[in-house]
Amino acid sequence: MSRMKHRRTAIMLLLLAMSSVLILGGCGTDTPKENSSETTQTGEIDPALAPNDDSEAGEEANDPVAALQTENALAQTVEQQNGKATVTNAESNLVVVNKERSLPDGYEPPDLVEPNVKFSFSEAHEKRHMRKEAAEALEKLFANAEENNIELNAVSGYRSYKRQQSLYSYYVDTQGEEYASRVSAVPGTSEHQTGLAIDVSSPSVGNVLEQVFGDSAEGKWLAQHAHEFGFIIRYPEDGESITGYLYEPWHIRYVGVEAATAVYNNKTTLEQFLGE
Ligand SMILES: [Zn+2]
Known part of the structure; x- marks a missing residue:
């Protein structure tokens, strides 16, 4: 009997460990993106002014999505810094930060604000913040959800390099480096x-950041409508080989309406959208 009990305990521990990976996976490694809206606007405004002798440039000017893809192409937005592949477009709405692409050391977004949406907690905290354009889009997303009787709660937004560092060190100290790298993002590589x-989660599932949210009415609504407000489900189901993360139906990333709609319509990932 006691052997059975041990076995059961071992299984429970295994499940617990697996769920921590789910919870902290991509959320430990999220990357920043920047505002490419200027680019988009340029693309929209410029077509008439664009030289016609270059048909490719002309097409890009007429196609804001193509212009965004060119400007933020993965291969063009990375360089070696302090021995790490570091993004060169940290402030772009389309920046791609993942296990292979870090933010510059100590990067802080320039325009963090607190969106006026419902959070799952009440205290002041840096995780209430987002960049201004993303925060405004989130407010519209939440307002629209409410109109459709969908109750969402914001759970965790901005995470500073420093906080990621202490989170990561905590895992290294308590569980070892290998475990830490599996459950938490190396500082500088969190989106x-x-x-x-x-x-984002919902009271209907206890505001957990787990895959069960994806099966809830709120999670389904989010997956279908996030792009209308410029967000994508950043770590889609079956995308691990490309994004480096398991499915995270709760983690949304602002990229602007044009890019989000293209990613949604093509059922693709940000990495693939920008050329990989
Ligand atoms: Zn996350």
Whole structure:
């Protein structure tokens, strides 16, 4: 009997460990994106002014999505800094931060604000913040959800390099480096540090950041409508080989309406959208 009990305990521990990975996976490693709206606007305004002798440039000017893709192409937005592949477009709405692409050391977004939406907690905290454009889009998303009787709660937005560092060190100290790298993002590689990502859940599932949210009415609504407000489900189901993370139906990332709609319509990932 006691052997059975041990076995059961071992299984419980395993499940617990697996769920921590789910909870902290991409959320530990979120990347920032920046505002490419200027680019978009340029693309929209410029077509008439664009030289016609270059048909490719002309097409891009007429197609804001193509212009965004060119400007933020993965291969063009990374360079070696302090021995790490570091993004060169940290402030772009389309910046891609992942396990292979870090933010510059100590990066802080320039325009963090607190969106006026319902959070799952009441205290003041840096995780209430997002970059301004993303925060305004989140307010519209939440307002629209409410109109459709969908109750969302914001759970965790911006995460500073410093906080990611202490989170990561905590895992290294208590569980060892290998475990830490599996459950938490190496500082500088969390999309939450960009100020463009936020974890969202619903009281209907106890505001947990787990896959069960994806099966709830709120999670389904979010997956279907986030792009209308410029957000994508950053770590889609079956995307691990590309994004580096398991499915995270709760983690949304602001990229602007044009890019989000393209990613949604093509059922793709940000990495693939920008050329990988
Ligand atoms: Zn997250």
